[in-house]
Amino acid sequence: MMDVFETLEDEFDEYFDRITTPRRNPVFQNRTNYMETLDETDFRTRFRLTKEAVMFVYSMIEETISAPTERNHVIMPITRLLLTLRYYGGGYSGVSKASASRIVTLISQAIAQLRPEFIKFPTDTQEIQPEFYNIAKFPRLIGAIDCTHVPIKSPGGDNAEEWRDRKSQFSFNVQTVVSAKLKILDIVARWPGAAHDQTIFNNSFLKQRLINGEFGNLLIVGDKGYENTSYLLTPLQNPTTPAEHLYNESQIRSRNVVERTYGVWKNRFPILSKKI
Secondary structure: OHHHHHHHHHHHHHHHHHHHOOOOOOOOOOOOOHHHHOOHHHHHHHHOOOHHHHHHHHHHHHHHHOOOOOOOOOOOHHHHHHHHHHHHOOOOOOOOHHHHHHHHHHHHHHHHOOHHHHOOOOOOOOOHHHHHHHHHOOOOEEEEEEEEEEEOOOOOOOOHHHHEOOOOOEEEEEEEEEOOOOOEEEEEEEEEOOOOHHHHHHOOHHHHHHHOOOOOOOEEEOOOOOOOOOOEEOOOOOOOOHHHHHHHHHHHHHHHHHHHHHHHHHHHOHHHHOOO
């Protein structure tokens, strides 16, 4: 019986100490204005974009990311954008992990909403064809297609294995079509890592546009993971004649731009190579 009373007494003492101990006053740090303190080179190294580019993006999403009040040391919108860009670059500092998570989500969604303005096939493809032709003399070409995996942590749940890719990592399988100048013209970023490249393409709006003849007799090129069609050309499996070898060489050199794009993309924003 005495053991019970002693246990209750200890629990009461802990409770009393907890409710009577004064709370610590929050410490608010003075946030650095990196737009002023960093020169252009250091700024771009830290945030992966120039100051001019950051302000351009900020001007387009400012209303979406602004806080309803400036009380209680709220993190200002421009600081939120810089924190997110810093996260894309491989790190962040100055705020709690919970705050960073909320901010990165908010800013990322705001940036993603700009997609229709910047990621799209141009209505006039006359400029794209000569750019591809200058690479390896491949005619009628307006894009190179491929997929890349963006690693993520296991999402858990009953469908977690759908996100495990062929390398046994969890990921998104992201499909893009790019121009000869490494500009992304089309993107599909919603499929789990286990999805096959051809499956993603089969369910894309781009394929329907190509089938419907929206681009006339123009075409795109892809690797052997795609089906060879009249609008998507892939390498020949067993070339024998000089013409077939020449075709493969031209096709592969032209298609190389999409691989280079992924290299530039992930080098600029290393978060795409980490487990998000």
